Amino acid sequence: MFKVIYKITWPNGKIYVGSDLTDTIRYFGSPNCRLIEADFPTRESRRDITIRREILWESETATNAEVLKLEHETIVSLRANDPTVGYNRNPRFRAKQA
Template identity: 65%
Template sequence: MKVIYKITYPNGKIYIGQDLTDSINYFGSANSNLIEQDFTQEQKRDFTIRKEILWESETGSKQEVNFKEIEYILLFRSNDPTIGYNRRPKFSA
């Protein structure tokens, strides 16, 4: 199963990603340095993130999955640095 997911961090910022294996243990490849800047050392010691499946397909092509990922990034504006951690496509205000 191929999926598009949304990760929500404790500060409310989000990350949209894709997983071609639907692994319960995969939480994306967001830039750790970007995320760490938003949390104190104390906050990093204990936090909860939420993973939601936004879209899934057993038959979708890689091209379709890539398209859907960008579609959801733009829909949720997760490429806006004030909203999320996606950096592509580049945000323009």
């Protein structure tokens, strides 16, 4: 069984990065629904939505701990936890001080 790190891209370009330890095709993560709803507030904006799920990394041998560590690193490297970029809220985004 493969373990995967994936990226979901929403129509507004924002992303969500997650991991799936069972490689279930129907799993699309657990982003905060209120955040997504706020970006698609009208019925019209919700009428026809296409999201993309990309597998960024996969392994048949990685431990769960290794997958979760890589998920964390991927969230940070893609800035998926930056509210202007993505829907991940953990780890907490910290803008770099100049």
